[in-house]
Amino acid sequence: MATVEIPEDMELVYKYPESLTERHTHYCPGCTHGIIHRLIAEVIDELGVRERTIGIAPVGCSVLAYYYFNMDFAEAAHGRAPAMATGIKRVSPGKVVFTYQGDGDLAAIGTAEIIHAANRGELITTIFVNNAIYGMTGGQMAPTTLPGQVTTSSPMGRDVETAGWPIRMAELIATLPGAAYVTRQAVFDVPGIRRTKKAIKLAFQTQLAGLGFSMVEVLSTCNTNWHMGPVEALEWAKQHMVDYYPLGDTKVIDEVKALAKGRK
Amino acid sequence: MAKELWEGNAALAEAAIRAGVEAFFGYPITPQTEVLEHFSKRMPELGRVFLQAESEVAAINMVYGAACAGARVMTSSSSPGVSLMQEGFSYIACSEVPAVVTNIMRGGPGLGNVQPAQGDYFQAVKSAGHGDFHMIVLAPANVQELIDLTVLAFDLAEKYRTLAMIVADGSIGQMMEPAEMPPMRPVRPPEERPDWALTGAKGRDPNIITSLYLGAENLERVNLRLQAKLKKIAANEVRWKEYSTEDADLLLVAYGTVGRICQTVVREARRAGMKVGLLRPITLWPFPSKRIAELAEQVRGILTVEMNAGQMVEDVRLAVEGRCTVRFYGRMGGVIPLPDEILPELEKLDAECR
Numbered sequence A: 001m002a003t004v005e006i007p008e009d010m011e012l013v014y015k016y017p018e019s020l021t022e023r024h025t026h027y028c029p030g031c032t033h034g035i036i037h038r039l040i041a042e043v044i045d046e047l048g049v050r051e052r053t054i055g056i057a058p059v060g061c062s063v064l065a066y067y068y069f070n071m072d073f074a075e076a077a078h079g080r081a082p083a084m085a086t087g088i089k090r091v092s093p094g095k096v097v098f099t100y101q102g103d104g105d106l107a108a109i110g111t112a113e114i115i116h117a118a119n120r121g122e123l124i125t126t127i128f129v130n131n132a133i134y135g136m137t138g139g140q141m142a143p144t145t146l147p148g149q150v151t152t153s154s155p156m157g158r159d160v161e162t163a164g165w166p167i168r169m170a171e172l173i174a175t176l177p178g179a180a181y182v183t184r185q186a187v188f189d190v191p192g193i194r195r196t197k198k199a200i201k202l203a204f205q206t207q208l209a210g211l212g213f214s215m216v217e218v219l220s221t222c223n224t225n226w227h228m229g230p231v232e233a234l235e236w237a238k239q240h241m242v243d244y245y246p247l248g249d250t251k252v253i254d255e256v257k258a259l260a261k262g263r264k
Numbered sequence B: 001m002a003k004e005l006w007e008g009n010a011a012l013a014e015a016a017i018r019a020g021v022e023a024f025f026g027y028p029i030t031p032q033t034e035v036l037e038h039f040s041k042r043m044p045e046l047g048r049v050f051l052q053a054e055s056e057v058a059a060i061n062m063v064y065g066a067a068c069a070g071a072r073v074m075t076s077s078s079s080p081g082v083s084l085m086q087e088g089f090s091y092i093a094c095s096e097v098p099a100v101v102t103n104i105m106r107g108g109p110g111l112g113n114v115q116p117a118q119g120d121y122f123q124a125v126k127s128a129g130h131g132d133f134h135m136i137v138l139a140p141a142n143v144q145e146l147i148d149l150t151v152l153a154f155d156l157a158e159k160y161r162t163l164a165m166i167v168a169d170g171s172i173g174q175m176m177e178p179a180e181m182p183p184m185r186p187v188r189p190p191e192e193r194p195d196w197a198l199t200g201a202k203g204r205d206p207n208i209i210t211s212l213y214l215g216a217e218n219l220e221r222v223n224l225r226l227q228a229k230l231k232k233i234a235a236n237e238v239r240w241k242e243y244s245t246e247d248a249d250l251l252l253v254a255y256g257t258v259g260r261i262c263q264t265v266v267r268e269a270r271r272a273g274m275k276v277g278l279l280r281p282i283t284l285w286p287f288p289s290k291r292i293a294e295l296a297e298q299v300r301g302i303l304t305v306e307m308n309a310g311q312m313v314e315d316v317r318l319a320v321e322g323r324c325t326v327r328f329y330g331r332m333g334g335v336i337p338l339p340d341e342i343l344p345e346l347e348k349l350d351a352e353c354r
């Protein structure tokens, strides 16, 4: 990265986050994983906790997230990130621990691990990237794939009679007493990206304040496996995903509400 | 420290505590639930971590996480639970973080029963999980050995940054015997965690712990490193015990509970005029192959006795390489072979290789 001297009469208002490495990501052009990485990195910078944060990457397209985040990182087995995060946090209570997980990872193979971590009120933060598909393995049906949505393993469209219904994880986790802050956001446009960042920040603050488990479900796109252009994918997601997956908080305990107020 | 009466499972847990274990994650299963119960009481007392996980899959991944953080950590289970942990074993082995696990074996396959058995020898020694790796496998035959090997398991796991497994069975886990506990070691303070551990990248480059290596050459390099480490373990850490082998012309090979029973068989066979010795492997991996090969030059025949359909006998045959006759006797499903069934097998072997 080139370094530039900032003249005395100017103020630095925007910069490359310290919490990201300079490595180019392997994500497809148009993929929203990169945006979400950046939001997390900005939040960790703003909270000043990079040097005590430990991230856990999932199995999925973001399996190599540890190359892009400039902090200690572990790579979990498929779906097991919340269990690994539990192990890390329990023996390192002063650290900030977060998992980054896809929808196959979190809502299929790792369902037990996320529910029990949330239910125990583990002091960890989960960033849950819901793109309604298995991106990494080439576009198979995910537990979050919409009814009728065509994937390589639901070529006639998801038939809910045989494949069941898409799971609303933010609502499900919200029912658990250990969850302090659960929200669903989307990165389909600039206002959405700003709201998502705010939510991620509040989720980490919830952890830092020791209030309980926090999760931000981020509705996301996979233009490649949806077989769309990036812009078209964003439009499709706005039109179809948000209907089934309503945006907004599903759980905010009073202490988190106070936190949110306090920071304004 | 004086001898006290200890139940095997509680002794295992207490020995781990004395060895400085910082965290235990587990899931109840007979015949080792007393391990988890002992930890559930003692760990909070000592300000250490105890957590009953939602499954063995979660438990081993919690162990994996805590090990990545550089903590001394363990889990414990029995056969069906160990099968569920195998995913984690493989990840831990590739990531080269130290961890201790146990298998207090019960009768299988399937749900089987809760009687003592040794049906998981292959799983522990040859097939701990997907990919090329071995765990260090330690097999005690009594409560004192269970205590001593538990402490050793932590030391070896950390020395080689690998998995160490204690395999025993329900009869060792649930019997009570006088035994001596080691003194309490201090717990390693968090500031002294190893420099590879995930402790936050403060004033250093980030640490990454992964088992993903894209590219064939890349992953082959990792495998070569793992194999070199295993070779070193095989060269330095083989352990076994011998009984009356100096003049033996027949040899028993048996481990764990049945290894102990075979000590009685040796005495009875000697009384009947047979020159019988016993080799009891303590490390099942690495296996005392060299010593067995030496003894195969000395004896006429070897009888391997196990609580399974014949698993370790394959390693005995590999070690013997045809130098002498090798026969097998075993009972399955939780049946323990007794001296009066083993003796006639020895007599048969004696007659066969006269």
Ligand SMILES: Cc1ncc(C[n+]2csc(CCOP(=O)(O)OP(=O)(O)O)c2C)c(N)n1
Pocket: A059, A060, A061, A062, A078, A101, A102, A103, A104, A105, A106, A129, A131, A133, A134, A135, A136, A137, A142
């Ligand atoms: C135990 C196991 N089963 C299956 C796989 C294959 N696999 C890799 S990624 C993946 C799906 C990932 O989808 P998702 O979590 O939605 O992440 P995305 O790629 O969409 O970001 C699967 C099934 C695996 N690596 N491990």
Ligand code: SF4
Pocket: A026, A027, A028, A030, A031, A032, A033, A061, A131, A135, A136, A221, A222, A223, A224, A225
């Ligand atoms: S396959 Fe989909 S989720 Fe994966 S990087 Fe490409 S666009 Fe992103």
Ligand SMILES: [Mg+2]
Pocket: A060, A102, A103, A104, A129, A130, A131, A132, A133, A134, A135, A142
């Ligand atoms: Mg996905």
